[in-house]
Amino acid sequence: MSKSKKKILKKLLCLCFSVCLLSTTFSFAAKNNYKWAAPFEPINIKMKYEESWDTSFKQAFYRAMSTWNTVKHPTNGRLLCYMQTSSSSANTISLGKLFSEVMVGYTALYPQFDGNVPPETKINHFEITINTAEHNFTDGAKPGYYDIQSVIQHELGHAIGIAHC
Numbered sequence: 001m002s003k004s005k006k007k008i009l010k011k012l013l014c015l016c017f018s019v020c021l022l023s024t025t026f027s028f029a030a031k032n033n034y035k036w037a038a039p040f041e042p043i044n045i046k047m048k049y050e051e052s053w054d055t056s057f058k059q060a061f062y063r064a065m066s067t068w069n070t071v072k073h074p075t076n077g078r079l080l081c082y083m084q085t086s087s088s089s090a091n092t093i094s095l096g097k098l099f100s101e102v103m104v105g106y107t108a109l110y111p112q113f114d115g116n117v118p119p120e121t122k123i124n125h126f127e128i129t130i131n132t133a134e135h136n137f138t139d140g141a142k143p144g145y146y147d148i149q150s151v152i153q154h155e156l157g158h159a160i161g162i163a164h165c
Helices: 003-022 055-068 148-159
Strands: 034-036 042-047 082-085 092-096 105-113 121-131
Touching: 042 055, 055 082, 055 148, 105 148, 121 148
Parallel strands: 034 121, 042 082, 042 092, 092 121
Antiparallel strands: 105 121
């Protein structure tokens, strides 16, 4: 696939994410009363690098994170989130095996309940796992492979509270 076709594909994926943000059902966290304790503070992420993370996969992670760092909230115009890497963060992205072989990636949100009724929960941290045990990944488009940047970008959306449209 040519570079121009790859760029068009990535732009279409970004457009799809934007449409999800603007839909009335955009927030998994809001529908379940989950929210980040400090919603516009930086979200630190620790990448659990493994032998299989080559340089292009690491670069794809940074590109996916950078894309989210440009998305503005549809009503107040503020940045939706700001992600940055940190070696001491509880928020992690790792490669491994998931409980379902059909899943390509999974984001687990870990809320910290504050004791209010109805319960208002603060998201404490998240863990993203990319299912490299069952699926093949590459950086970019390639038949028979998943684009690692698209998958990480998708899972980061869940980490900040966005559901499937």
